Amino acid sequence: xxxxxxxxxxxxxxxxxxxxxxxxxxxxxxxxxxxxxxxxxxxxxxxxxxxxxxxxxxxxxxxxxxxxxxxxxxxxxxxxxxxxxxxxxxxxxxxxxxxxxxxxxxxxxxxxxxxxxxxxxxxxxxxxxxxxxxxxxxxxxxxxxxxxxxxxxxxxxxxxxxxxxxxxxxxxx
Amino acid sequence: xxxxxxxxxxxxxxxxxxxxxxxxxxxxxxxxxxxxxxxxxxxxxxxxxxxxxxxxxxxxxxxxxxxxxxxxxxxxxxxxxxxxxxxxxxxxxxxxxxxxxxxxxxxxxxxxxxxxxxxxxxxxxxxxxxxxxxxxxxxxxxxxxxxxxxxxxxxxxxxxxxxxxxxxxxxxxxxxxxxxxxxxxxx
Ligand SMILES: Cc1ncc(C[n+]2csc(CCOP(=O)(O)OP(=O)(O)O)c2C)c(N)n1
Ligand SMILES: [Mg+2]
Numbered sequence: 181x182x183x184x185x186x187x188x189x190x191x192x193x194x195x196x197x198x199x200x201x202x203x204x205x206x207x208x209x210x211x212x213x214x215x216x217x218x219x220x221x222x223x224x225x226x227x228x229x230x231x232x233x234x235x236x237x238x239x240x241x242x243x244x245x246x247x248x249x250x251x252x253x254x255x256x257x258x259x260x261x262x263x264x265x266x267x268x269x270x271x272x273x274x275x276x277x278x279x280x281x282x283x284x285x286x287x288x289x290x291x292x293x294x295x296x297x298x299x300x301x302x303x304x305x306x307x308x309x310x311x312x313x314x315x316x317x318x319x320x321x322x323x324x325x326x327x328x329x330x331x332x333x334x335x336x337x338x339x340x341x342x343x344x345x346x347x348x349x350x351x352x353x
Numbered sequence: 354x355x356x357x358x359x360x361x362x363x364x365x366x367x368x369x370x371x372x373x374x375x376x377x378x379x380x381x382x383x384x385x386x387x388x389x390x391x392x393x394x395x396x397x398x399x400x401x402x403x404x405x406x407x408x409x410x411x412x413x414x415x416x417x418x419x420x421x422x423x424x425x426x427x428x429x430x431x432x433x434x435x436x437x438x439x440x441x442x443x444x445x446x447x448x449x450x451x452x453x454x455x456x457x458x459x460x461x462x463x464x465x466x467x468x469x470x471x472x473x474x475x476x477x478x479x480x481x482x483x484x485x486x487x488x489x490x491x492x493x494x495x496x497x498x499x500x501x502x503x504x505x506x507x508x509x510x511x512x513x514x515x516x517x518x519x520x521x522x523x524x525x526x527x528x529x530x531x532x533x534x535x536x537x538x539x540x
Contacts, residue, residue, distance in 0.1 A: 202412075203408070203411065203412060226411055226412070228407075228411070228436065228440060229436070229439070230432075230436055231432025231433065231435050231436055232430075232432045232433075234400070234401070234430075235401070235404040235430065235432065235433050235436055236404075237398075237401065237404070238395075238398070238400075238401030238402070238403070238404025238405040238407070238408060238433075239404050239405070239407055239408035239411075240408060241401070241404075241405050241408060242373075242404070242405040242406060242407065242408020242409040242410075242411075242412070243408040243409070243411070243412045244408075244534075245393070245405075245409065245530070245533055245534045245537055246408065246409045246412040246413045246537050247412070247534075247537060247538055248412040250408075264398070264399075265398060265401055268397045268398035268399075268401075269395065269398035269401050269405075272396070272397060272398070272526065273395075273526060273527070273530045274527060274530065
């Protein structure tokens with residue numbers, strides 16, 4: 181069985197549903213497998229599987245202007261791959277984006293290839309002035325997702341939630 | 354074929370449809386014919402006009418969406434063609450004005466000038482209906498067929514690498530964005 185937490189993935193997914201998210205764009209990685217599956221199995225959710233994460237910025241922008249709430253699911257390297265879209269579409273045009281970003285390469289990371297991206301993720305978010313917070317404990321998942329969406333909609337800007345190892349991964353260490 | 358003439362040929366159809374265009378020359382030309390609240394011009398964010406069109410088409414299946422794209426822009430988001438094909442929004446017509454050039458930034462040639470075939474790429478990406486139009490008549494025919502077919506279609510319109518003398522228009526980006534959102538809210 182995969183050590184990715186099904187229970188916490190469900191918590192995150194239910195919180196997105198409670199925020200009336202009806203479209204989810206995703207480029208999967210290990211930590212996101214359950215979330216993508218939940219979206220795929222949910223007849224109320226439009227799941228858009230992407231070739232590259234930046235497409236999700238355009239799709240969410242279109243959905244927002246059309247009146248539908250959406251979110252993006254990606255890993256931090258997908259955030260890196262989306263930066264021009266975030267700046268030149270979402271920020272330039274004041275589009276609220278709710279970005280759920282799995283935070284690979286932080287403390288506890290065993291995969292050497294994740295470590296460079298992990299080390300620059302927060303600095304890039306700050307440089308882009310994207311408000312962000314962490315999802316690292318089940319107790320605050322629902323509240324933080326709701327508050328992140330509230331801010332994104334009030335500011336008409338992208339916001340990010342970093343999905344942390346302590347929440348997503350069940351194996352010790 | 355001049356892109357301006359191609360736009361004029363379909364303008365009466367665009368008048369009450371949801372239209373998303375790329376930046377620069379295309380946006381300025383469509384505005385020179387006549388701006389409407391249902392036209393959104395995605396300035397600057399290269400490649401994402403088709404993704405935006407997909408976002409609208411999937412969430413508003415009741416509306417016909419027309420994306421007016423460019424060769425350079427499509428080349429920057431070839432993966433987006435595979436996503437378009439995968440979700441196959443039947444209410445989306447994807448027009449690519451291929452002038453074999455990055456016209457809006459000085460006219461440097463793109464790979465379509467040396468043989469890259471965007472209609473073939475779209476077909477290989479899985480878009481079932483594709484067409485290449487070299488004359489105004491072919492373009493109008495392909496466009497009418499795409500609308501009648503009620504299916505995702507990519508039309509590559511080979512156009513001359515000419516455009517307006519300037520690209521900045523009176524319309525501010527945010528004014529366009531909010532008016533477009535209001536338009537979508539009431540239809
Ligand atoms: C990421 C990025 N790189 C470069 C540019 C500069 N740029 C603006 S328009 C354009 C050319 C667009 O080409 P195409 O889609 O073929 O449209 P055309 O100008 O030919 O109508 C370029 C390169 C940009 N906006 N974004
Ligand atoms: Mg061009």
